[in-house]
Amino acid sequence: MDVLLQQIINGLVLGSMYALVALGYTMVYGIINLINFAHGEVLMVGALVSWALIGWMQEHAPGLPGWVLLLFVTLVACVVTSALNYTIEKLAYRPLRNSPKLAPLITAIGVSLLLQTLAMIVFKPNYKPYPALLPTDAIAIGESAVITPTQIMVLVVTAVSLVSLMYLVNYTRLGRAMRATAESPRVAALMGVRPDTVISATFVIGAILATIAGVMYASNYGSAHHTMGVLPGLKAFTAAVFGGIGNLAGAVVGGILLGLIEAIGSGYIGDLTGGVLGSNYADIFAFVVLIVMLTLRPSGLLGERVADRA
Numbered sequence: 001m002d003v004l005l006q007q008i009i010n011g012l013v014l015g016s017m018y019a020l021v022a023l024g025y026t027m028v029y030g031i032i033n034l035i036n037f038a039h040g041e042v043l044m045v046g047a048l049v050s051w052a053l054i055g056w057m058q059e060h061a062p063g064l065p066g067w068v069l070l071l072f073v074t075l076v077a078c079v080v081t082s083a084l085n086y087t088i089e090k091l092a093y094r095p096l097r098n099s100p101k102l103a104p105l106i107t108a109i110g111v112s113l114l115l116q117t118l119a120m121i122v123f124k125p126n127y128k129p130y131p132a133l134l135p136t137d138a139i140a141i142g143e144s145a146v147i148t149p150t151q152i153m154v155l156v157v158t159a160v161s162l163v164s165l166m167y168l169v170n171y172t173r174l175g176r177a178m179r180a181t182a183e184s185p186r187v188a189a190l191m192g193v194r195p196d197t198v199i200s201a202t203f204v205i206g207a208i209l210a211t212i213a214g215v216m217y218a219s220n221y222g223s224a225h226h227t228m229g230v231l232p233g234l235k236a237f238t239a240a241v242f243g244g245i246g247n248l249a250g251a252v253v254g255g256i257l258l259g260l261i262e263a264i265g266s267g268y269i270g271d272l273t274g275g276v277l278g279s280n281y282a283d284i285f286a287f288v289v290l291i292v293m294l295t296l297r298p299s300g301l302l303g304e305r306v307a308d309r310a
Helices: 002-032 039-060 066-096 102-123 149-171 173-183 185-190 195-221 230-243 248-272 283-296
Strands: 139-141 145-147
Touching (some): 002 145, 002 173, 039 066, 039 230, 149 173, 149 195, 230 283
């Protein structure tokens, strides 16, 4: 039972990060029907920028509390990635908005590879140990299950981020403009909404969520590197499809469920396969879920929502 409890804790932490990244996918798809496969690389850039800032701050401003330093580098990384995602949307995606769907999809893959290459050149290809800025003493839950302060931070920050996003989308002027643009960009424009501005804002919000997830991912696993966004990005896309691409609530549900499935599966896959497969095969669960969902319910658990392009 303690093994199950531990894996549930791990799954909630992992699923929380998937949910944040999945929201970026689903917001963009819901408005302009684009799968932004470069979104995982935004997570990577955020993590690497924060890593570089931590090293610089520890050298030039030693003595800062860990949580203050982590908050500061996250805010700066959010600014950097917001500018990056805004630029990507304006230069790479906006000129192709009325092109066949294959063109922006290929462009997104190209941007992903470009960002990986640039990150490898700028930050070097080696794995970088991410400093532990929060206490490392684990808190016991039950007889053998534990949770670390970093994992608690992940859960709390994710909850706050999700509540803030839902408030923004449902109760603010920008949120109303986003929902109107998602329903029909043409009609929204006739009502005074500027679709280009709304789409750019959506990319910026997605970048902020991905950066928060990237910093938490690096903090939780203790390393950062130029390819770290590939698997989380693909799994977050799987979570978005699982919950219903274009559906904000679906992205959250899909992310949490996928994290739980992966964590619980990795804890028991050895017993289920007689030791043939170990926990290092945990990645297969995400893609099995994707295949099953696309086969049985392509619209996802909560249903797909897409923009009206007519």
